[in-house]
Amino acid sequence: MANQEILIEAKALVKRYGDFTAVNGIDFQVRKGESFGFLGPNGAGKSTTMRIIAATLTRTSGDISILGKDPEKFGPEIKAHLGVVPQTDNLDNALTVEENLYIYGRYFGLSKKFIKPKIEELLDFAQLVEKRDVKVEALSGGMKRRLTIARALVSEPEILMLDEPTTGLDPQARHILWDRLFRLKEQGVTLLITTHYMDEAEQLCDRLMVMDKGSIMAEDSPAGLIKSYSTKEVLEVRFGSDRNAVVAPQLKEMCERIEVLPDRILLYAEDGESLLHELGQKGLHPLTSLVRRSSLEDVFLRLTGRTLID
Amino acid sequence: MIVDNAVAIAQSRRGHFAEGSYSGRAHVLLERSLMAFRNSAWLAVLSGFFEPVLYLFSFGYGLGHLIGKIPLQNGHIVSYAAYIAPGLLATSAMNGAIYDSTWNVFWKIKFDRIYQSMLQTSLGSVDVALGEISWALLRGFAYAVGFMCVVVPAGLITNWWAVMAIPSAVLIAFGFASVGMAITSCFSTFQQMDLINIAMLPMFLFSGSFYPLTVYPGYLQGFLKALPLWQAISLVRDFTLGMVSWGILWHVLYFVVMISIGVTFTAKRLTKLFLR
Ligand SMILES: Nc1ncnc2c1ncn2[C@@H]1O[C@H](COP(=O)(O)OP(=O)(O)O)[C@@H](O)[C@H]1O
Ligand SMILES: [Mg+2]
Numbered sequence: 001m002a003n004q005e006i007l008i009e010a011k012a013l014v015k016r017y018g019d020f021t022a023v024n025g026i027d028f029q030v031r032k033g034e035s036f037g038f039l040g041p042n043g044a045g046k047s048t049t050m051r052i053i054a055a056t057l058t059r060t061s062g063d064i065s066i067l068g069k070d071p072e073k074f075g076p077e078i079k080a081h082l083g084v085v086p087q088t089d090n091l092d093n094a095l096t097v098e099e100n101l102y103i104y105g106r107y108f109g110l111s112k113k114f115i116k117p118k119i120e121e122l123l124d125f126a127q128l129v130e131k132r133d134v135k136v137e138a139l140s141g142g143m144k145r146r147l148t149i150a151r152a153l154v155s156e157p158e159i160l161m162l163d164e165p166t167t168g169l170d171p172q173a174r175h176i177l178w179d180r181l182f183r184l185k186e187q188g189v190t191l192l193i194t195t196h197y198m199d200e201a202e203q204l205c206d207r208l209m210v211m212d213k214g215s216i217m218a219e220d221s222p223a224g225l226i227k228s229y230s231t232k233e234v235l236e237v238r239f240g241s242d243r244n245a246v247v248a249p250q251l252k253e254m255c256e257r258i259e260v261l262p263d264r265i266l267l268y269a270e271d272g273e274s275l276l277h278e279l280g281q282k283g284l285h286p287l288t289s290l291v292r293r294s295s296l297e298d299v300f301l302r303l304t305g306r307t308l309i310d
Numbered sequence: 311m312i313v314d315n316a317v318a319i320a321q322s323r324r325g326h327f328a329e330g331s332y333s334g335r336a337h338v339l340l341e342r343s344l345m346a347f348r349n350s351a352w353l354a355v356l357s358g359f360f361e362p363v364l365y366l367f368s369f370g371y372g373l374g375h376l377i378g379k380i381p382l383q384n385g386h387i388v389s390y391a392a393y394i395a396p397g398l399l400a401t402s403a404m405n406g407a408i409y410d411s412t413w414n415v416f417w418k419i420k421f422d423r424i425y426q427s428m429l430q431t432s433l434g435s436v437d438v439a440l441g442e443i444s445w446a447l448l449r450g451f452a453y454a455v456g457f458m459c460v461v462v463p464a465g466l467i468t469n470w471w472a473v474m475a476i477p478s479a480v481l482i483a484f485g486f487a488s489v490g491m492a493i494t495s496c497f498s499t500f501q502q503m504d505l506i507n508i509a510m511l512p513m514f515l516f517s518g519s520f521y522p523l524t525v526y527p528g529y530l531q532g533f534l535k536a537l538p539l540w541q542a543i544s545l546v547r548d549f550t551l552g553m554v555s556w557g558i559l560w561h562v563l564y565f566v567v568m569i570s571i572g573v574t575f576t577a578k579r580l581t582k583l584f585l586r
Binding site: 054055056057058073075076077079080081084086088090091092093094095096099103104106107108109110111113114135155156157 | 314315316317319320321323329330333335338341342345346349350422423424426427428429430431432433434584585586
């Protein structure tokens with residue numbers, strides 16, 4: 001992947017809304033065929049960055065190029081290169097599923113002859129063949145999301161941009177969607193994804209940028225981030241809300257790192273089970289305990305001192 | 311030759327007029343409106359046809375019975391129904407255009423996010439403005455033709471110039487739709503939208519649909535003549551009653567200016583709203 005052509009490159013990118021700085025001088029590169037993610041909590045500046053790339057928002061300063069073009073000079077051309085799935089669906093409620101796909105292709109100037117077979121392929125891909133004549137209003141959230149993705153693919157874009165693709169969907173709908181996105185990834189489509197779900201970032205992204213308050217905190221593959229910013233395992237213990245703070249200093253001595261959350265304590269160690277055993281030997285018996293592998297949530301906690309979803 | 315590649319299509323616009331905001335595809339917006347219309351909106355459109363017809367029968371024949379004949383400036387004498395028919399035609403062109411370009415557009419901006427989805431493709435804000443306004447214009451055309459189908463058999467039209475009332479209605483609809491969409495693109499609340507309704511009714515009642523402006527004092531006449539509905543009614547009336555002179559061109563010019571300002575301003579607003 002590293003020797004692939006660079007499709008998107010941002011340098012010292014800044015966006016201010018009035019006095020408020022939403023994106024604070026970020027740099028990144030996205031290469032052809034990779035699946036690149038922005039992981040960060042609400043308000044991190046993910047959507048703002050996506051909209052600047054998609055040429056629907058102007059930057060305050062810095063440079064950005066998409067396939068070598070500046071979005072402020074070549075807006076329509078860049079939009080023709082991209083497939084956009086915005087955070088909030090903006091399907092055409094007055095039209096049916098099929099009509100939505102058709103007219104979106106027409107917006108790009110594509111011919112009916114080109115779009116018609118494309119519609120069949122995309123309805124199949126989005127598992128919406130039976131819903132083709134249904135008005136969009138009548139679709140479930142997951143179906144709408146799949147249709148929005150299918151719609152973004154009508155113009156055969158080089159890069160597919162997905163802003164929080166599964167936010168607000170139930171677990172089953174999320175899994176169907178992930179499966180669809182995985183297929184696209186296998187076909188070599190370059191994906192640009194934002195999310196505040198660490199499982200989504202782990203599942204879909206080859207490379208991640210952890211964002212918080214408009215800045216980049218770290219950048220690497222999911223496994224690489226965990227390796228650099230966390231231990232192999234985590235022991236989660238609960239001593240009851242009033243006791244947690246009391247035992248914390250003692251626990252701190254026994255492991256690499258500790259995070260005291262309102263309801264539980266996270267102990268970072270290479271071997272969680274043996275740490276738990278050690279706790280028992282010192283007479284510390286938590287009410288509940290759980291050993292798990294480190295996740296991106298831990299990385300985020302380490303980098304920002306906060307959890308991803310508040 | 312048809313090139314079916316979104317990027318090649320967008321690239322072919324390099325160096326063309328307003329390349330960043332106009333892709334030369336306003337007609338695809340009409341295609342969309344037609345599909346949406348087939349799906350549901352036809353009932354509302356149909357009601358806009360009946361409105362002026364109902365006015366014509368109740369006022370034209372009911373009230374007309376008491377009023378009798380109306381003498382024109384050119385010496386001709388016409389029935390009251392024939393006198394108000396052009397006013398009603400102009401008004402229905404206006405109403406159709408205003409409905410499409412205000413409430414419909416407001417809904418699309420605020421809730422449906424349709425323009426947002428269009429502007430994330432290689433369409434530009436000028437395409438969107440022109441395309442939406444053109445739909446309103448088509449509606450004005452349909453009303454004019456429909457109304458003619460009633461007034462001609464009713465014997466209210468007696469000269470060939472009246473054919474020109476149809477392109478006039480299109481021009482009128484175009485003008486009102488451009489300005490209507492421009493104003494709507496600046497509004498963000500329902501209260502503001504109600505202002506449009508509040509402005510429309512008095513304009514309809516006092517712009518000379520039902521009687522000549524000469525009943526008013528001079529300064530008020532001047533004010534009313536500056537309003538677009540009076541311009542519209544005069545334009546149509548001059549044609550349907552055969553009072554044709556070069557002076558008609560002033561009314562045409564009025565609408566050309568209205569259209570230019572409306573379209574330019576609407577495209578600017580759409581850019582500001584969705585492509586900051
Ligand atoms: N149009 C706007 N005007 C003012 N502030 C905005 C606007 N859009 C976003 N913001 C602010 O910018 C910050 C980043 O927003 P956003 O990019 O949407 O974050 P994310 O997508 O990561 O949740 C947020 O604090 C948000 O409130
Ligand atoms: Mg967002």
